[in-house]
Amino acid sequence: MKAATARAPLLLIEDTQSLQMVYRSILASAGYRVAVASSAAEGLAQFRTLKPQVVLLDLILPDRDGLDLMREFLALQPDTTIIALTANGSVSRAVEAMRAGAHDFLVKPFDEGRFISAVQNALSERQIRPSRGPAPKPAELPAELETSGFIGSSEAMGRIHATIASAARSMATVFITGESGTGKELCALAVHASSARATGPFIALNCGAIPQDLLESEVFGHVKGSFTGAVSDKPGAAAAADGGTLFLDEICEMAPALQTKLLRFLQTSTVQPVGATRPRKVNVRIVCATNRDPLDAVRLGVFREDLYYRLFVVPIHMPPLRDRSEDVIEIAEAALRRFAAEEGRVFHGLDPAVRALLPRLPWPGNVRQLLNVIRNVVVLNEGGWVTPEMLPPGLEAERGAPGAFAALPAPAAEGPALASLVGLTLAEAERRLIEATLARHGGSVPRAARILDVSPSTLYRKIEGWRGGAADQD
Amino acid sequence: MTPATRWQAMAELRRAILGLEPHLGADELASLRAAAEGLARPPAPVPGLRDFDPDRLDQLLALAGPETAPVLLRQLADDLDQCRTGTEAAARTGDWEGLRQASHVLISLAGSVGAMSLHGQAKALNAVAHAQDGGSLHGLLPPLLTELDALIALVGRTGLPGAAAP
Numbered sequence: 023m024k025a026a027t028a029r030a031p032l033l034l035i036e037d038t039q040s041l042q043m044v045y046r047s048i049l050a051s052a053g054y055r056v057a058v059a060s061s062a063a064e065g066l067a068q069f070r071t072l073k074p075q076v077v078l079l080d081l082i083l084p085d086r087d088g089l090d091l092m093r094e095f096l097a098l099q100p101d102t103t104i105i106a107l108t109a110n111g112s113v114s115r116a117v118e119a120m121r122a123g124a125h126d127f128l129v130k131p132f133d134e135g136r137f138i139s140a141v142q143n144a145l146s147e148r149q150i151r152p153s154r155g156p157a158p159k160p161a162e163l164p165a166e167l168e169t170s171g172f173i174g175s176s177e178a179m180g181r182i183h184a185t186i187a188s189a190a191r192s193m194a195t196v197f198i199t200g201e202s203g204t205g206k207e208l209c210a211l212a213v214h215a216s217s218a219r220a221t222g223p224f225i226a227l228n229c230g231a232i233p234q235d236l237l238e239s240e241v242f243g244h245v246k247g248s249f250t251g252a253v254s255d256k257p258g259a260a261a262a263a264d265g266g267t268l269f270l271d272e273i274c275e276m277a278p279a280l281q282t283k284l285l286r287f288l289q290t291s292t293v294q295p296v297g298a299t300r301p302r303k304v305n306v307r308i309v310c311a312t313n314r315d316p317l318d319a320v321r322l323g324v325f326r327e328d329l330y331y332r333l334f335v336v337p338i339h340m341p342p343l344r345d346r347s348e349d350v351i352e353i354a355e356a357a358l359r360r361f362a363a364e365e366g367r368v369f370h371g372l373d374p375a376v377r378a379l380l381p382r383l384p385w386p387g388n389v390r391q392l393l394n395v396i397r398n399v400v401v402l403n404e405g406g407w408v409t410p411e412m413l414p415p416g417l418e419a420e421r422g423a424p425g426a427f428a429a430l431p432a433p434a435a436e437g438p439a440l441a442s443l444v445g446l447t448l449a450e451a452e453r454r455l456i457e458a459t460l461a462r463h464g465g466s467v468p469r470a471a472r473i474l475d476v477s478p479s480t481l482y483r484k485i486e487g488w489r490g491g492a493a494d495q496d
Numbered sequence: 497m498t499p500a501t502r503w504q505a506m507a508e509l510r511r512a513i514l515g516l517e518p519h520l521g522a523d524e525l526a527s528l529r530a531a532a533e534g535l536a537r538p539p540a541p542v543p544g545l546r547d548f549d550p551d552r553l554d555q556l557l558a559l560a561g562p563e564t565a566p567v568l569l570r571q572l573a574d575d576l577d578q579c580r581t582g583t584e585a586a587a588r589t590g591d592w593e594g595l596r597q598a599s600h601v602l603i604s605l606a607g608s609v610g611a612m613s614l615h616g617q618a619k620a621l622n623a624v625a626h627a628q629d630g631g632s633l634h635g636l637l638p639p640l641l642t643e644l645d646a647l648i649a650l651v652g653r654t655g656l657p658g659a660a661a662p
Contacts, residue, residue: 039571040605043560044560047561130608131607
């Protein structure tokens with residue numbers, strides 16, 4: 023196993039001599055030039071002399087805190103790629119290191135493959151990232167992000183953009199939390215777009231939307247004949263995301279058995295498709311999201327604690343739209359421009375009454391609901407200034423009174439309910455039930471959601487889906 | 497045969513079988529599988545060490561190579577001995593920082609050489625040191641030191657050809 027020799031040597035700082043010998047042997051046999059140091063002082067001296075591109079740094083050193091040393095390296099030479107080494111039991115230190123700018127971390131003991139893979143990834147990322155540039159600005163993000171609600175000048179969004187920029191050059195896993203409809207996937211896309219892997223694939227997988235017995239094959243792939251229905255080889259999302267980013271949405275819904283496999287994947291950077299005899303090495307950055315409190319899921323025992331600590335490296339919380347009401351107009355105007363262009367309509371903008379109204383609404387379905395409202399305006403009106411009359415009926419009364427979706431088609435007769443549903447598909451029956459509940463509550467999505475014991479955003483998503491289906495049929 | 501040369505030989509054998517696999521008939525493959533099953537048996541227990549995986553130590557020595565392996569073994573023994581001294585001294589004087597450092601190193605060393613039970617105990621010791629939990633420390637320390645002694649002895653024996661096996 024010979025790797026391309028790095029121009030400058032790698033610097034390995036490890037105070038336990040036997041481990042230093044082992045790590046040096048592994049790196050040397052893979053073709054790397056390695057300089058070693060056994061203390062922080064020695065490491066700093068070597069660093070100043072050798073100017074290494076990649077440093078493998080034990081975080082617990084006898085003469086100085088490894089994290090503090092890492093910060094000095096980055097101050098002296100911001101382009102340095104640092105891989106933090108720590109022992110199992112001190113993972114929180116590694117997480118701290120990632121937040122402070124480390125590229126990756128390895129938990130000792132680690133195997134040879136994972137070690138070499140981390141170094142290879144660090145060097146290959148350097149090749150596509152010539153230097154640590156300035157933080158990407160929102161304006162540099164793809165147009166899709168600019169017009170889909172991942173915008174806003176609020177302090178909260180400013181913090182999110184800053185976090186994305188600082189995490190951009192790292193392999194650190196990003197864990198996005200937030201209510202449904204707040205734009206978690208867009209945030210993940212922004213993380214990908216801002217990173218050195220922006221030209222690689224961005225693969226999104228919703229762990230809550232795929233039956234658990236199929237999820238393993240969706241994530242890791244399968245080989246032909248490995249189970250009934252596996253009629254051909256399938257690479258899986260992790261392999262498809264090689265060189266790019268894998269976005270795992272609703273991560274807390276993943277079954278415990280698969281969580282174990284995901285943890286193994288994170289530790290080894292290898293995937294083993296269902297039925298395959300050999301693992302395959304991949305270079306993937308993980309971004310995941312949930313609308314739950316992940317720590318609560320850990321406390322409830324539905325989410326592995328070790329996986330939580332592996333994933334919760336760079337947390338980003340997407341605030342609900344009601345907590346950044348100053349962004350509502352900015353998002354609405356961007357959406358109006360985009361939807362009007364798509365529909366071939368000419369709108370001048372939002373009139374003063376609408377500009378005053380929209381930020382005052384609670385937006386239980388968050389940005390997704392706001393986008394639906396603007397789409398509704400554009401589709402149902404010819405153009406001009408957007409006035410309150412153009413908004414879906416009852417929008418102002420969303421704070422509890424009959425609401426926005428009063429104008430939805432009336433449901434079929436509620437009649438002898440069960441008998442009338444027999445013969446329908448489950449999806450049709452669900453739609454009937456939702457529409458009937460909405461109608462009974464004057465179109466108020468929040469009220470219907472309470473009765474149906476789902477989140478308002480779930481209902482907005484379903485309604486949006488039906489509209490999309492109707493549009494497709496037109 | 498030293499562990500290092502044995503590990504290298506096994507790796508070559510595995511590579512050879514994998515290379516042959518596409519050219520073998522069903523009967524030949526079945527015979528190979530039967531032979532592998534016959535050979536597969538749990539590793540012999542090492543006195544004083546629970547849950548020890550000898551392949552890990554073998555692999556470290558193979559990575560070091562025949563020339564460096566004896567040096568690595570000596571260094572391993574020294575490092576483990578320092579862990580023992582450091583742990584005992586820190587426990588005696590109530591030095592939580594010293595216990596954290598010693599257990600941190602022991603976690604890595606024990607895991608790297610395949611002493612998985614000791615690795616788990618070192619993790620527990622590290623957690624106890626962080627929590628400064630004196631009550632748990634006294635229950636944890638004696639079995640940990642016993643296993644550590646057994647590992648130091650094993651590493652010492654492994655330096656001699658054919659001595660890795662208990």
